[in-house]
Each structure stands twice: as C-alpha cells, then as structure tokens.
Amino acid sequence: xxxxxxxxxxxxxxxxxxxxxxxxxxxxxxxxxxxxxxxxxxxxxxxxxxxxxxxxxxxxxxxxxxxxxxxxxxxxxxxxxxxxxxxxxxxxxxxxxxxxxxxxxxxxxxxxxxxxxxxxxxxxxxxxxxxxxxxxxxxxxxxxxxxxxxxxxxxxxxxxxxxxxxxxxxxxxxxxxxxxxxxxxxxxxxxxxxxxxxxxxxxxxxxxxxxxxxxxxxxxxxxxxxxxxxxxxxxxxxxxxxxxxxxxxxxxxxxxxxxxxxxxxxxxxxxxxxxxxxxxxxxxxxxxxxxxxxxxxxxxxxxxxxxxxxxxxxxxxxxxxxxxxxxxxxxxxx
Amino acid sequence: xxxxxxxxxxxxxxxxxxxxxxxxxxxxxxxxxxxxxxxxxxxxxxxxxxxxxxxxxxxxxxxxxxxxxxxxxxxxxxxxxxxxxxxxxxxxxxxxxxxxxxxxxxxxxxxxxxxxxxxxxxxxxxxxxxxxxxxxxxxxxxxxxxxxxxxxxxxxxxxxxxxxxxxxxxxxxxxxxxxxxxxxxxxxxxxxxxxxxxxxxxxxxxxxxxxxxxxxxxxxxxxxxxxxxxxxxxxxxxxxxxxxxxxxxxxxxxxxxxxxxxxxxxxxxxxxxxxxxxxxxxxxxxxxxxxxxxxxxxxxxxxxxxxxxxxxxxxxxxxxxxxxxxxxxxxxxx
Numbered sequence: 001x002x003x004x005x006x007x008x009x010x011x012x013x014x015x016x017x018x019x020x021x022x023x024x025x026x027x028x029x030x031x032x033x034x035x036x037x038x039x040x041x042x043x044x045x046x047x048x049x050x051x052x053x054x055x056x057x058x059x060x061x062x063x064x065x066x067x068x069x070x071x072x073x074x075x076x077x078x079x080x081x082x083x084x085x086x087x088x089x090x091x092x093x094x095x096x097x098x099x100x101x102x103x104x105x106x107x108x109x110x111x112x113x114x115x116x117x118x119x120x121x122x123x124x125x126x127x128x129x130x131x132x133x134x135x136x137x138x139x140x141x142x143x144x145x146x147x148x149x150x151x152x153x154x155x156x157x158x159x160x161x162x163x164x165x166x167x168x169x170x171x172x173x174x175x176x177x178x179x180x181x182x183x184x185x186x187x188x189x190x191x192x193x194x195x196x197x198x199x200x201x202x203x204x205x206x207x208x209x210x211x212x213x214x215x216x217x218x219x220x221x222x223x224x225x226x227x228x229x230x231x232x233x234x235x236x237x238x239x240x241x242x243x244x245x246x247x248x249x250x251x252x253x254x255x256x257x258x259x260x261x262x263x264x265x266x267x268x269x270x271x272x273x274x275x276x277x278x279x280x281x282x283x284x285x286x287x288x289x290x291x292x293x294x295x296x297x298x299x300x301x302x303x304x305x306x307x308x309x310x311x312x313x314x315x316x317x318x319x320x321x322x323x324x325x326x327x328x329x330x331x332x333x334x
Numbered sequence: 335x336x337x338x339x340x341x342x343x344x345x346x347x348x349x350x351x352x353x354x355x356x357x358x359x360x361x362x363x364x365x366x367x368x369x370x371x372x373x374x375x376x377x378x379x380x381x382x383x384x385x386x387x388x389x390x391x392x393x394x395x396x397x398x399x400x401x402x403x404x405x406x407x408x409x410x411x412x413x414x415x416x417x418x419x420x421x422x423x424x425x426x427x428x429x430x431x432x433x434x435x436x437x438x439x440x441x442x443x444x445x446x447x448x449x450x451x452x453x454x455x456x457x458x459x460x461x462x463x464x465x466x467x468x469x470x471x472x473x474x475x476x477x478x479x480x481x482x483x484x485x486x487x488x489x490x491x492x493x494x495x496x497x498x499x500x501x502x503x504x505x506x507x508x509x510x511x512x513x514x515x516x517x518x519x520x521x522x523x524x525x526x527x528x529x530x531x532x533x534x535x536x537x538x539x540x541x542x543x544x545x546x547x548x549x550x551x552x553x554x555x556x557x558x559x560x561x562x563x564x565x566x567x568x569x570x571x572x573x574x575x576x577x578x579x580x581x582x583x584x585x586x587x588x589x590x591x592x593x594x595x596x597x598x599x600x601x602x603x604x605x606x607x608x609x610x611x612x613x614x615x616x617x618x619x620x621x622x623x624x625x626x627x628x629x630x631x632x633x634x635x636x637x638x639x640x641x642x643x644x645x646x647x648x649x650x651x652x653x654x655x656x657x658x659x660x661x662x663x664x665x666x667x668x
Contacts, residue, residue, distance in 0.1 A: 053601075060601050061571070224596050237395070243600040255593035262558050266577045266608035267387075267394050273607075274600035 001081075003030045003039065008099040008313055010065045014055055017321060020314050022055070023071070030104055033083045037106050040077035042097055045331045046123040047317040048073060048157075049247045061276050070098035074123050076112070077103070087111065094122040099313055101333060118295070124157050124328030125295065125302040126288055132277040133161035134287045136242040137169070139280065140273045141218045145170030148212045150231055153222030154195065155182035157328035158244060162220050163192050164300050171218070174211045176204070176227060178323040185326055190301060198227055205230035215239075224248045225258070232261045241272035247321070303327030335415070337364045337373065342433040342647055344399045348389055351655060354648050356389070357405070364438055367417045371440050374411035376431055379665045380457040381651040382407060382491075383581045395610045404432035408457050410446070411437070421445065428456040433647055435667060452629070458491050458662030459629065459636040460622055466611040467495035468621045470576040471503070473614065474607045475552045479504030482546045484565055487556030488529065489516035491662035492578060496554050497526050498634050505552070508545045510538070510561060512657040519660055524635060532561055539564035549573075557581050559592070566595045575606035581655070637661030644668075 004027055011024040033039055051073060054065045065071055075097035079087045086108060087093070095109030112119065118126055136158075137143055149166045153159045154175025163173045163186065174194040175186040183195035194211035201207045208216070208231060215236035221228050225248030235241075265272060280287075294300040305325040307316045309332070316331045338361055345358040367373055385407055388399045399405055409431035413421050420442060421427070429443030446453065452460055470492075471477055483500045487493045488509025497507045497520065508528045509520040517529035528545035535541045542550070542565060549570035555562050558580035569575075599606060614621075628634040639659040641650045643666070650665045 061603075221596075224594065228596075243596055246597045246600055255595070257591040258594045259589040260558065260592045261589070262555075262562075262577055262606075262608075263580045265606065266580055267610075269395075269608045269610055269613065271605065271607040272596075272599065273605040274596075274603045276601075276603055279603065 003080075003102045004028065005030060005100045005102040006310060007070045009070055010055060010067050013057060013067065014052075018052060018055060018318060020318070023314055030102060033081055033104060034106075036084050037104050038079050038084050038087050038093075039081040039102065039104050040093065040095075040097070041080050041102055042075050042077045042100060042333045043092075044076040044120050044123060045097070045099060045313060045333060046074035046127070047313065047320060047329050047331060048129070049245060049320050051317065052321070061278070070100060072096055072098045074127055076119060076122060084108075092119065094127065101310055118292075120304060120306070120328075120330055121295070121302055123330055124304060125161055125300060126291055128277055129157035129328055130161045130291050131280075131284060131287055132158050132244060133165055134291060135277055135280045135283070136220060136244050136275060137162060137165055140242045140271075140275055141166075141220065141240045143169040143171050143218055146172075147217035148172045148174065148214055149218035149220060150174045150176065150208060150212065150216050150234075151220040151222065152176045152227050152231075153245060153247060154186055154192070155179075155326045156222060157325075159220070159222050160186075160190060160303060160327050161300070162242075162244075164190055165294075166218070166220075167191060168294065168299055172212070174208060176208075182326055185303070189303075205233055209234055218242070220244060222247060225256070229258055229261065232264050235264065235268050235270050237268050239268060239270050241270060243272060243274040304330050306330045306332055308332045337414075337436045338362065339364060339434045339436040340644055341404045343404055344389060344401050347391060347401065348386075352386060352389060352652060354652075357648055364436060367415060367438060368440075370418050371438050372413050372418050372421050372427075372443075373415040373436065373438050374427065374429075374431070375414050375436055376409050376411045376434060376667045377426075378410040378454050378457060379431070379433060379647060379667060380408035380461070381647065381654060381663050381665060382463070383579060383654050385651065386655070395612070404434060406430055406432045408461055410453060410456060418442075426453065428461065435644055452626075454638060454640070454662075454664055455629070455636055457664055458638060459495055459634060460625055462611055463491035463662055464495045464625050465614075465618060465621055466492050466578060467499055468625060469611055469614045469617070470554060470578050470609060471496060471499055474576045474605075474609055475500075475554065475574045477503040477505050477552055480506075481551035482506045482508065482548055483552035483554060484508045484510065484542060484546065484550050484568075485554040485556065486510045486561050486565075487579060487581060488520055488526070489513075489660050490556060491659075493554070493556050494520075494524060494637060494661050495634070496576075496578075498524055499628075500552070500554075501525060502628065502633055506546070508542060510542075516660055519637070523637075539567055543568055552576070554578060555580075559590070563592060563595065566598050569598065569602050569604050571602050573602060573604050575604060577606060577608040638664050640664045640666055642666040 014022045079091040092112045093109040149171045151159045155177040173192045175192045186192040186195035216234045219231045219241045222245040224246035348356045413425040426446045427443040483505045485493045489511040507526045509526045520526040520529035550568045553565045553575045556579040
C-alpha cells in the first residue's frame with residue numbers, strides 16, 4: 001500500500017521565540033519498505049522545551065535539527081507494516097519519530113508490552129520527563145528524608161514528577177508555578193507542601209523563605225533566570241542545585257544579565273550540576289521499573305495536557321513557552 | 335614580666351574596598367597568664383583575601399570580625415611563657431592569632447616540629463592555602479592525567495599550589511595572572527604549560543582556547559567575574575569548576591551583573607561546587623604529609639611575598655586586592 005503523509009519541517013531557524021513562520025508543512029509519499037524497516041502510524045507526539053535548543057544551529061548535547069528536514073521527537077506509534085521480524089502489524093512502539101502522520105523507521109524502537117495499561121505515559125512519567133526527574137534526584141540531588149526541596153517549573157512534566165518523587169523520598173516540597181490553577185493542582189492533587197505562583201507573588205524570595213523555615217537543601221531548577229536568583233539566597237550549607245532546564249533562557253537572542261551569585265555558592269559549599277537524561281541510558285530499564293511501581297501503587301500521579309490534531313502540533317509546541325500546559329504536553333495525532 | 339603590645343582593630347566595617355581608615359591601632363598591656371595559657375611573640379602573620387569577607391557584618395562560614403576587636407588570622411609565633419605543660423618557652427607554633435606583637439593563647443595550637451626546616455611554609459603551602467589547593471583538587475576536581483586545567487588568580491598562594499599539584503597529577507595547566515612578571519614566574523619556575531596575562535590579553539577567551547585545544551576539563555576559580563565568564567564557553571562535557579575564591583566580588587557593595595551562563599553548564603553537564611578548606615579539617619594531617627613530601631623531593635616550589643614590620647600589615651593586606659603579591663603574602667613581625 002502507498003502512504004502519503006504530512007510533515008512539519010524546520011524552515012528557518014528561530015531567533016528568539018519561535019513562531020509558525022519558522023516552520024513549513026508539506027506532503028510526501030513514503031517509499032516502499034526495505035528489509036529491517038517498519039512503517040508506522042503516529043498516534044501521539046511529545047512536544048518539549050528542549051526542542052527549542054535543537055532549532056539553533058549550534059551543536060549541543062544533541063544534534064541540531066536540519067533546516068528543510070522534519071522536526072522529530074518522542075512519539076507513540078502503531079506498526080502498520082513490518083519488514084523487521086521483531087515487530088508485527090498492530091504493535092505499539094515508543095520511539096524518536098518525525099513530526100509526520102506516517103513514517104518509516106529502522107533500528108529497534110521500544111515495544112510497549114501489550115499487557116501494559118500505559119500508553120501516553122511513555123511520553124511522560126515513564127518516558128524522558130519522568131526519567132529526567134528520577135535521575136536528577138538520584139544522581140545529583142541525593143534527597144534525604146526531612147530535607148527541603150524547591151522546584152521551579154513545578155507544574156511542567158519534569159517538575160511534577162520530581163516533586164512527587166521527592167515527597168516519596170521524604171522531603172518537604174515547595175513548587176513554583178505560573179498560575180493559581182497550577183498551584184492548586186500541585187497542592188491539592190500532588191500533595192506538595194507549598195505551591196507558589198511566581199506571577200502574583202510580590203516577593204518570591206520572601207515567600208519561599210516563609211515556606212522553607214529551615215532553608216533550602218535542594219533546588220531543582222527547570223527555568224533559570226530571576227526565579228532561580230530568588231532561591232540562591234536561601235540555600236543551606238552543602239545544598240545541591242540540579243540544573244535540569246533553563247526555559248527562561250532558551251528563547252534569548254543574546255545572553256541576559258543576572259546578578260553574580262557564585263560567592264553564595266562558595267560560602268555555602270553548594271554543588272550545582274547540569275545533567276542530560278541520556279547520560280544514564282543504561283539505567284533506564286531499572287528506573288522505569290521503579291517509576292512504574294510507584295504509578296501502580298498510587299504514589300505517583302500522572303497528568304497530561306493533550307491537544308488533538310496534527311495541525312495543532314505547532315500550537316502545542318509554542319504554548320510550552322507560554323506556560324499553558326499542566327504536566328506533559330502531548331499531541332494526539334490519530 | 336609585663337608585656338605591652340600594639341593591636342590592629344577593626345574600627346568601621348568597610349563598604350567596597352577596605353582602606354586604612356577602617357582600622358585603628360592601639361597599645362595595651364597583657365594580663366598575667368592563667369592556667370593552660372601561653373604567652374607568644376608573633377613572628378609572622380598571614381594576610382589573605384578571605385579576611386575581607388569577615389569584615390562584613392553578615393555571618394558567613396566563619397564568624398565576622400567584631401568592630402573594636404583585633405583582626406585575627408593565621409600566624410607563626412614563639413612561645414615566651416607557658417602555663418600549659420604541652421608547650422615550653424622557645425617552641426614555635428602555628429595558630430590563629432590576633433594582629434598583635436604579643437598575645438595570650440589558650441587551646442592547643444600546632445607545634446612546629448623543631449626538626450622541621452619549614453616555618454613560614456606553614457602559612458602557605460603547608461598551611462591553609464596549600465591545603466585549600468589540595469582539597470579543591472582532590473574533593474571536587476578529581477584531576478585525571480591528560481586533562482586540561484585552567485586556574486585564575488594563578489600567581490596567588492592557592493593558585494600557585496593548585497597549578498603545581500595539577501601538574502603532578504598529569505594535567506596540562508593554564509594559569510591566568512595579572513602581570514607579565516607573574517606569568518614568567520608561572521611558566522619558567524613553576525613549569526605551567528601556559529600563563530596568560532589577563533590585563534594585556536585582548537581576548538582572553540580566544541587566548542585560553544588556543545592554549546587548550548582539547549577544551550577545559552577543570553576550572554579552578556579563585557577570582558570570579560569576567561575572567562571566569564571567558565572560561566565558561568570552553569568547558570568540556572563533564573568538566574568541573576572548583577569555586578575556591580571570588581576575589582573580584584569581595585569588595586562590591588552591590589552585586590554586579592554578569593551574563594547568565596547556566597545553560598552552558600547544563601548542556602555540558604558541568605559540576606560547579608564551592609568548598610571551604612575547614613570542611614576537611616580531619617584530613618589535614620594526611621594532606622600535610624603529602625604536600626611535605628612533594629616539597630622535599632622538589633615537585634612543589636613554594637613562593638612567598640614577605641613584607642617586614644608590624645606597621646606594614648595593613649599595606650600588605652590592602653595590596654592583596656591590587657594583585658601585588660606573587661605567592662603567599664606574609665608579614666614578618668619580629
């Protein structure tokens with residue numbers, strides 16, 4: 001059978017905030033399958049802040065997107081045709097896929113067990129965002145029971161997972177988010193000890209200080225910029241900063257300026273460390289098992305913002321930078 | 335016998351750079367010795383950048399100096415009278431002492447073995463600055479043979495020690511200092527691979543890049559500020575930043591601004607960590623033994639800038655912030 005598919009291509013690299021003008025859409029016919037390949041129908045796509053970095057030309061920890069080529073990212077798909085004996089028609093897989101309706105893949109994508117009740121969870125809490133939270137905590141923060149952790153971007157996919165995991169580890173958890181609705185969700189549904197709306201807080205540093213009477217032992221940073229500055233003054237001796245995301249900085253054309261705070265890190269013997277979830281690829285299976293167990297016994301709650309329709313992909317992606325998602329932002333394609 | 339002594343007191347806390355006006359000098363008569371005390375004649379005083387921080391009111395990792403009280407710091411002294419059976423007249427000790435000619439001490443200061451050829455070394459390479467270099471390397475940087483380390487403030491007491499130790503560990507060492515004379519010393523006497531004068535370098539980042547063709551694995555930061563900024567762009571994946579000093583920032587009334595560079599730390603999975611040498615107090619004897627061995631077999635060279643006279647203490651201290659010392663700045667009192 002012959003398949004045609006729409007594709008979303010990077011047309012012109014964005015400078016500052018990306019806009020629909022940076023992308024183009026075309027339609028192509030897919031070639032016949034070669035040996036070892038599978039043809040997939042894409043069901044769900046993940047849109048994530050890190051993708052903005054890949055739209056720059058500079059090489060980062062991951063190759064930049066090529067102009068004139070499809071954007072790609074995490075996705076869930078159904079196998080329609082297979083010339084790879086590991087997969088058969090009807091299998092559901094999780095893989096890095098192009099922003100298309102149909103695609104041809106080689107390699108060996110992860111086959112989601114059919115006994116498993118989880119599907120879109122593999123784009124979030126059981127996927128890269130859940131794993132990011134898990135490894136940020138277990139490889140850098142080393143949370144101890146009774147410690148206080150502050151999370152910025154707390155209602156995002158990573159923040160939500162990190163906060164709940166820190167609760168499991170016995171920490172007092174303070175989340176910072178951008179709306180009262182998100183804060184209510186963090187506090188009432190996810191049982192964070194405190195949730196602070198940075199947009200309406202007149203003095204965030206003071207508010208965090210009030211919520212963290214014993215100071216801050218861990219700062220799980222998803223945003224960078226001024227929100228992070230306000231935490232720096234509250235760090236305890238031997239505290240840890242997990243540099244997980246810097247969404248406040250991703251869309252800047254030039255480096256913005258901020259106060260030089262390294263003296264505080266020195267005096268308090270703070271460790272600040274960046275990490276990339278892929279560095280721990282070998283430990284993904286064990287981590288997924290743990291996360292899956294927490295999900296099953298109700299210790300972790302998953303939350304997604306799902307938008308439907310291939311034509312909504314760009315809107316969903318751009319909305320990330322407006323803070324319009326609570327939890328994992330997912331686009332349902334088919 | 336009755337002893338009178340000059341003392342240097344903190345009169346008014348400095349705002350910005352300290353000046354002689356912030357201090358006062360008086361003369362007092364010392365009381366009779368109580369049981370357990372010793373009376374000492376101070377021979378050498380150490381002046382160090384960290385003392386500037388103690389002149390602020392805010393509590394740091396160490397108590398602030400009190401106004402109206404003597405400044406204190408590392409010193410070498412001779413015991414004149416003793417009511418402590420551990421010490422006898424003529425013993426040479428290393429201890430935290432007030433900026434005085436004579437003083438009364440309790441507690442149990444370190445007695446320098448009389449068989450030991452080292453005296454002022456206990457204020458530098460065998461004292462807190464040498465130990466600072468040692469623990470910064472061994473507790474945070476973890477240097478591996480073949481790696482490249484950049485040191486700022488390289489001709490200072492800590493920088494000089496850290497660079498030589500990194501050479502012992504097999505690193506390529508690039509030192510940044512503030513005069514051609516210092517650079518010549520680093521390169522010719524201490525055998526650093528490269529020494530760069532930041533004051534005459536038109537583009538420090540480019541100069542370091544040229545000297546570090548494989549990138550920077552360790553940045554041993556004694557200064558902070560713009561010099562440090564220029565290194566951030568050259569950091570390799572999994573590199574380490576030892577936050578050891580921030581002399582560029584010590585004399586600021588308000589926080590200065592700098593570019594927000596945490597995205598670079600994230601992308602390259604950099605670990606930046608502050609430390610204080612006192613955190614490793616239990617390991618001082620073992621470290622001193624190692625440093626002493628390196629000194630004896632010529633692998634480490636000690637360098638001091640010695641200024642003579644009690645009345646020169648303030649000048650020596652203030653000169654630290656003008657970069658006038660090469661190696662450890664010491665005042666010879668008697």
